[in-house]
Each structure stands twice: as C-alpha cells, then as structure tokens.
Amino acid sequence: MSHRNARTTFHGRLLMVRRYQAGWAKAHIASAMGVSRKCVHTWISRFEAHGEAGLIDRSSRPHTMPTRVPRSVENQIVAWRRRHRCGPDEIGAKLGVCPRTVSRVLNRRQVPYLRDCDPMTGHIIRASKATAVRYERSRPGELVHMDVKKLGRIPDGGGWRAHGKGCAPSRDRRHGRGFDFIHSLVDDHSRLAYSEILPDEKGPTCAAFLRLAAANFRAQGIPTIGCVMTDNAWAYRYSIGAVCAELNARQVFIKPHCPWQNGKVERLNRTLQTEWAYKRVFTSNTGRAAALAPWLKYYNTHSALGGHPPISRLTPTS
Structure with missing residues (x-):
C-alpha cells in the first residue's frame, strides 16, 4: 500500500514505462508527472528487471534486523x-x-491477554473493558479497599479440576462441601494486601477481620487507616462501623452495582484466583489454604507497582 504522500501508484508507474517505451526522455517524463528524474529512473529500472510485478509497492520492512529477538x-x-x-x-x-x-x-x-483467559486452561473466556480513569492516594493508609471472595471447598483427593468434569461424582450432591470466604484488605497507595480464609462473611466475622488486618498493616509500616472503602453488602454497611470508629477511619461505600469503583481489591481477587487458587491443581482444601500465606508473602515482596513491590513503599515498624 502506497504511503499517504506518494505521488505515484501502480498505474502512474506503468504510464512512466509506456512513455519511456514511446521515446520520451526521462527528464520530460519527470516534468510531466511532477516527480524527480531519479524516481522515473527507479521505476523504469525495476520494470526492466522484474516486469510489471516490479511496479507494485514493496514492504518498507528492513531486510535484516540484527537486534531482533531470535x-x-x-x-x-x-x-x-x-x-x-x-x-x-x-x-x-x-x-x-x-x-x-x-x-x-x-x-x-x-x-491473548491473561485477563481474557481461563486461569486453568488458558482458553479465551471473556472480553473485558478497562477504564482510563485511574487514581492513587498519596500516602499509605489514606485509603484501604475491603472485599470478600467466595471459593468452593476442594474435596479430599481433588475435585473436577484434578480429575475432569466427566469423572463420576464421589459425593452426594445433596450435601455440598460449602465455601471458603477469602477476606482481603488492600492499601490504595502501596497495594499492600492482607487476606484470611474465614468460615463465613457475616458481620462479626467481617469486623474481626478488619481489626486483624489493621494490626497486620501496622506491623508492616502503615500505622493508621484514614478511610475504608467497601461495597454495599449488609455485613459491611451495618457491622464494621464500630471497628472503623476504633481505628478513627471513615467508612465509604461504592455506588451500587459498580464493583469497578473498588477495583484494586477486585483486581486482587482475580489475582488470588489465577496465581494462588487455580495456579495449580490442589488435591485437598487444606493444601490450598496452606498455600495462601506463602503466596501473599511473595505478592507483597515482588512486582506490583511498575516493577516495584508493595513493600517498597512502606517502612516496617517490626
């Protein structure tokens, strides 16, 4: 395809050749067509070497790229x-x-992008939309994000991810194994994360987790929490207010049905799924639960902020 400033096309180049074959001088052809004599000479030479195929646009890609990855x-x-x-x-x-x-x-x-793929199989499963509106608070603890992720418990010996969906059921489907509730707190500035697996997502459980997470943040170098952002779940709206008062923290809620407003912890939830819960096949629920703490330690001390770990923005106090 010709570039946007090209003075000639295939038919224009062919016209140069026809005029040259008719006895026109190259200088006269160049003057009549508004191009240089060098341009006329180039296309006539290519025609003589390759015929009409030589008048077709060539790729502008370099013939050799020594620095290209092998x-x-x-x-x-x-x-x-x-x-x-x-x-x-x-x-x-x-x-x-x-x-x-x-x-x-x-x-x-x-x-395809990882966000569009199934974490276990790699098959494309979603077409997501990202927003260009981003923000980050100026200091650690100024704003924290809180949420819960629910995961089905793994039966002993492994579930369908270990044996496939076509395997015979090994349990009575009328009696489910229940769920693990992964409660998470993420600092907006540093992305420092703390997660715990708890038996439910009731109000007292959420309140106890927030108190425990705040203590963990203090040990990591975030002495105070200024604001706690949550969704509008009943447990958050009516049960953690007392803990927020203890922490001298303001509680704010996202707009209903707009989880992207709490996007930093929602992003952590997906990362937990892809890099911890579904990164490999677990044969027991205990094994998966035991892998959470090591993964959190790895996450908090490795790349998450443009190549720098969350811990790099903190000054631990213990």
Missing part, C-alpha cells in the same frame, strides 16, 4: 506464557528478556 527465544516466551500463564514482567525475569520485548513478541504472535 525465533528460538520467541518460542520460549510463548511456551512459558502458555505453560505458566504469567505476565511479561515475570517472563522477562525468568528468561532474561526486557518485559517490553516480551509484550511485543506476545502481540506479534497474537497471544
């Missing part, structure tokens, strides 16, 4: 992404490649 490395990047389902930062660190280069390779190979 195809073997590209294959490693794609294989690592499909095997471990991790982002450019982690892939780059593992393979010794710049994260931006990893992104370009994944885009060139048309590998």
